[in-house]
Each structure stands twice: as C-alpha cells, then as structure tokens.
Amino acid sequence: MSPQGVPTTSGNSLDPWYGAYAARTAGLAASEVRALFAVASRPEVVSLAGGMPFVSALPEELIREAADRTIRESGPQALQYGSGQGVPKLREQILDVMALEGISGSADDVVVTTGSQHALELFSKLFLDPGDVVISEGPSYVTAMVIFKSYQAEVDHIPMDEHGLIPEALREHIVALRGAGKTIKFLYTIPSFHNPAGVTLSWERRLEIIDICRQNDILVLEDNPYGLLYFDGPPPQALRSVDEDGVVYLGTFSKTLAPGFRVGWALAPHAIREKLILANEAAILSPSSFSQMVVAQYLDQADWRQQIDTFRGVYRERKTAMISALEEYLPSCAWTDPNGGFYVWLTLPEQLDSKAMLPRAVTELVAYTPGTAFFANGDGRRNIRLSFCYPTPEAIKLGVRRLATVVNGELDLLDTFAGTGSLRRAPDRAGYTAPPPDLS
C-alpha cells in the first residue's frame, strides 16, 4: 500500500488507526507479568515469576491414549462444532470434580469455557458497565484485573490477613463505596491458596462473607483453580457449597491436568448460565470439541484423583524447598507459608521497592513478579510474588539465594546512604502481606 493510502486524519505515525479504537481499549496495556515472560524464558535465569504448572509430572502416555481413543471412538464429533455450553459427558464429569470441594449441582448449570480465564471474560462482559466497581482481595489475580479494566470497571481492594479476606473490611468498603454512589457489581475472590497471597479463607469467614454478600445483594465470583492442590489436608469447602443462587463458581483443568487444552468451566445460577452460553457462542461459537473430548477420555480412563495426588506431592516438595530457602537466605523478609497452590507472597524490608529492584534481580539471574502487578492502585511495592510450581527444588533454592544477594545488596546500599544500619533487622510485619513465617 502506498503511503498516500494511509489514513491520517484520525491516526498517528505509529498507528494510523489510533483514533478508531473503542474507549475501553485505552485500558488494555501489557501487564508487568507479561513483560517478564521474555526475560524469564532465558535458560540461565531461575524464574520464580510465572505460573506454569509442572506438566511433566503427567505421564504423556495417558494423554496419547486419550487422544487416540477420542479420534477412534468419536472422530466426527471431536472434529466438529459442538454445543456452546460444552460436551454433556464432560459437564457430568465436572460435577464429580466439584463434589470433592463440597459442591453439588446440575450438569445443566455447567458451561465449559476456554480455560476458566474465558469464563472470567464472559462473566465480566455480561456484568460490567463503565464505572462499575468490582471488589476483590488486595492483592488480586493480575489477569482478572486486566479484564475488569478492559470493561472500564474499577477494582476496590479489600485487605486480607493470614485467614484471607477480612469480613469487617468488606462491610466497611461496601458502605463506603455505596455512600460514594458507586455501583458494586460483584465480589471477585480466590478463597483457597490465593494468587498471589498464598492464604486461604477460613470456614467461618466463608460463611460470614456469603452472609454479607447476600445482605447486600452482591454476587460472588469464586475463582478456584488451586483448591484441589493442597499440601496438609484440604481447604474449607467452596463458597458455592453454601450458596447456589448467589455464587458463580469457576474451575479449570489447567492445574489438575494441563493448561494446554484450555478447558475450564463456570457453574452458575440458571439465568446467568443461560447468558454465559450466549456470550460463549458469540465469542467462539463452541469450545473445542477435540480438547473437551480428550479431557473427558482422560477422566474416564485414567486415575485422575491419583494424578492430582502426584501433583500435590510435587508442589508440596517445592513449597517446602522455597520456605526452607527463605528461612536460610532471607531472614530480613516476611512471607506467607501456603497450604496449597503455587505461590508465596513475600514482604521486603521497609524502603525496598520490588519493582525498582527487578532489573538488578535479572542481572543476578533470578526473576519474580513485583507486588504492584497485583494491585489496581499502585500498592505492593514492598511485595513480591514467588512461584514454586515450575522450577525444581534445587532451582528454587538457587533462585532464592540469588534473590537474597539482590535484597542484601539493596539493604547495604540503604545502610550506606542512611548510615544507621537499622533496616535489616526491622522488617515491617504489619498487615495481611506479612504474617510471621512461623504463624502462617
């Protein structure tokens, strides 16, 4: 195309279509996590940044067999378009998975999605008008907040402690937001093995939070990717187990099987379920029949509960390696000690800035996600999310040691400039981000 053909009236030199985007597109920026992927993928870097499950713990033979049976037994269906709601057999099997967390429901109310991420997207599209508020833990899952922002909603963070979201704070925020004329559309929460905070909402608080949301007509969006990946006994039952009319529950096979299939689901009250199906059909016509049927074959043929036990063992060992390394190398910091999931939430000594420190960490060949990525409001500068899901225990130990070099280097710099030397021995342990290691 000749330069003359490039529109200029509404464009700029970098993007001739700059003026044509929707207002919501202004909020769609590359996340801090995304920018890290390029760095963290270099082999010499120990990445404690990503959230990739350790899929090599899954015997490939099981998947080869499931794929082969799928094509042999149901080729034409697996290759064809399917229902916008998902494969009926898989929706039945999903009920068995959810039953492990105390949920009873109907396969009619399950909608299969392209990972639970797409359920988040579809749900947000259905509910969020510009200016609406989503209340959520602070910190919260990065890419959920990206979606909320992409629909021009605001995120209001509710503080947590070692028992998860603080009910009294939730009450106060609801009153304050409504007092300010805001429309609260839903509570987005990850009650078990929170990403990134690593904490789990206690049973008593689950009941209390459901009660608060009922009283205030606030829908609950329960995101539970990690609930089955516990280390020392299961977490409390799902929020959905105590409220089927006010909770939309999101689940996924990304962590208990493999993310490469992109098979997740929503369990929703009838009317919302119906709208989720319509939104799913508009977005993708139908979820991949092939992926769904391979997952269904796997669930049918393999001992999937045993496989989850295998994953639990892998992640338990890695979590233990991380906590040991933190105790050994980073006594100046505080951290959460999760009973499941993928993440430890670290609090640096006062005056350190995890985002500013990141380039130095990369120089030392360790990568992490700065805490600011998990807040919509700029908080989290003293925090770091460390993931223990993917690297080996040895790599985790090496990574934490490298991180300690960085942190201690920063502290030495501070000492030099401040001349007091007091910072290293006085980490601030106030607030949800920093329960003492021995208590969490």
Place this chain on the structure above:
Amino acid sequence: MSPQGVPTTSGNSLDPWYGAYAARTAGLAASEVRALFAVASRPEVVSLAGGMPFVSALPEELIREAADRTIRESGPQALQYGSGQGVPKLREQILDVMALEGISGSADDVVVTTGSQHALELFSKLFLDPGDVVISEGPSYVTAMVIFKSYQAEVDHIPMDEHGLIPEALREHIVALRGAGKTIKFLYTIPSFHNPAGVTLSWERRLEIIDICRQNDILVLEDNPYGLLYFDGPPPQALRSVDEDGVVYLGTFSKTLAPGFRVGWALAPHAIREKLILANEAAILSPSSFSQMVVAQYLDQADWRQQIDTFRGVYRERKTAMISALEEYLPSCAWTDPNGGFYVWLTLPEQLDSKAMLPRAVTELVAYTPGTAFFANGDGRRNIRLSFCYPTPEAIKLGVRRLATVVNGELDLLDTFAGTGSLRRAPDRAGYTAPPPDLS
C-alpha cells in the same frame, strides 16, 4: 440456599440478578439459527440449516497420527500455556495457506485465535463503542452481527448483487451515515462465497471498495472462511492482497481441516496486531497449545492441499445436487448459484414469509434458516439460506423436495385466498437476492 437468601431488590422472580447485568447484555439474545439446532438435530429432519463442515471427508488416521506425534515429540509444550499470539511454527504455516489467496505477510503479524470467531470478538471489543456503526453486506453473517450488537454497535447493510457488495451503494451509505453524525468503525465483509448470499465480490469491485475505504479512512475486516473451497476456479485474490495497512484479514482451519480444534487467525497491521494479542491474553491467556500443535503437525505431515481438493469435490457435488433439485422442484423461486462455500440464498415468491413458514417446514421434516436471521433490520422475510455442506446429495434432493411441498402449499393457500393464481408464476427477481439462476 433458602429463599430468603435470594436478592429481591434488584431482581425478578426468574432471575434475581436481572438488574445487575451490563447495558450491553440486553442485546444478547438467542439467535434464530441457534433455536433451530434442537429441531434440526432430530434424525428424521433433513437439515439445510446448519453450517457444519463434512468432517468425515477427512481421514481420521491423519489426525490420530498428528495428535500422537505432537505428544511424543513435544508433550510438555503441547500441554503447557503458550504465547498469547500463538505457536510460532503454526503462524509460519498460516503464511503458506494465505499465500494461496495472494497474501504475503509476516508471521509476526499473525495472531492465532480460538476459531476466527474469536478474532471477530476480539477485534470488535477493541474497536466498538456504543452507537458506532459497522457497515456490512446485507444479508450478513449472523454471529458477527450478534457480536457487533453485543458491543452496542449498529449494523448498516449495503446491498449486493450477483457480483457482491455494490460500490456505489457503499459510497452513498458512507455519505448518509456521516451526514447523520454516525461514526463508522469498519466495513465487515465476506468477499468470497458469501455467508449467506453465496455470491463473490468481483476483482474490479475489490479494488474499488479498497479505494473507497482508503479515501474514507474506513478499516476493512475481511472474513474469509471459504475462499479455498471453490468449485470452478479460484475466487479473486483477497482484499488483504492489495492493502496491508487498511485490512484486517481473518482466516480459519474450521473449513479446510476441522472446526473441532477451534484454530483460526487474524493477520493485522502491526499496531492492531499488538492490541489483538493483549485482548487475546486477557480473554484466554493463550490459545490451546495442544490444538495448535496438532494442526501444525497435520500441516507438516499430511498433504493438506490435496485434502482441500477432496473437500472441494465433496461440496461441489452437493452444490450441484442442490441446484438440480431447486430447478426440478422449486421453479417458482430464485436462487444464487455459488462457485464455492457452503450456501445457496433462496428468494421465495412474493408474499411468502420464510420465518412464518418454518414450523410447517419442520412438520414436513426439512429445516432451513430464515432470511431475517441475516439482517439487523428485519429484512429477508422472502429469503432462505440453504446449506449444502453437511447432508449427502440424496438428502439434499429429499430436503429440497420437502421444501417444495411447503412452498407450494403456501402458494396454494395464497391462491385460494387471493383467487388470482398469479403469484406462482411471477416471482420477484429484482434486487441482489434474486439473480436469475442461469446468470449466477
């Protein structure tokens, strides 16, 4: 949950969350096509309604082998999250596919999506503000219009004739819309083997339409699912082949391989490509690595060009069966005679109403899609989309014969009431919907 727990202040008895949906959700209703699926799936009904490719023409062995090799050779990658842009190798292979339609581009500008449907969704999310206008052929693809409406945009239909979209009409509509203060965001077009109209935009008009859009700073969204499925010689080269800065091109493997993988793509100018990746990541994190890599293996190992020839042969035979049956049984109607794709567009005699007639057709065990489904403005009452992609030639003949029974029955009714008998011999052939069969 007790009934007391159901919120009532903002709800109603059917949906307690009725008052909580976003404004855009009001536009999300079940399409007429969707409602037909339940009916058309009964085995005794000949369905000329759906758009399901005939995947049984694809040797299952090729897919079993591709899946097996994918897991054996690249298991950990296939089971893992991937890039939000898609697998690099597949993006290179997509260039080879597009080259068949005259497109040259860089794999850097390809974004793999969950079917080309999701590219439509992501593109619409990026560009459409409430009240914006999408200009498009009339009729147009149903589920594209569902998406546009879901972002509160309006569709303005440009008339077509047997050579596709009419450039002069496009010019007039642009002037009229802008005169009325409307914001035109893009032209959505299916230039080859249009769904549902069956017509193909001529080469001269392609150049003219690109020229009009350049002059008016209007982005073109070229949707090309059927271009490689021609019967008697290929269609003109893609719009994207003559304008790389002003055209976003959508392609898919749903018709040339199988829809069950949900693998499609967008080829876009750099800046738009970058935003599509961000939107893709927000929506689904990354497209299915497993699906993408199986498709890549297939393209690598199988003679995929030969397989497309096989599909062409299947659909050519079915199209011929449909046209022959129409000539034999429905001389009172007019229709398009497509040189590729899946669809014939039928025009009924005056005063017949395809939507009102549908229950009677189902009684006669034939299903079709009423023309109104393909217009945003209520037009299309005299039209029917007949699909020849899935049923056998014998079933097509039977289906058209049943349809003739319905049409003739309706005409007899009209004759009885009108007492003139003139309608059967005077179908209205004016306008784009009814080129004489011998010319198209």
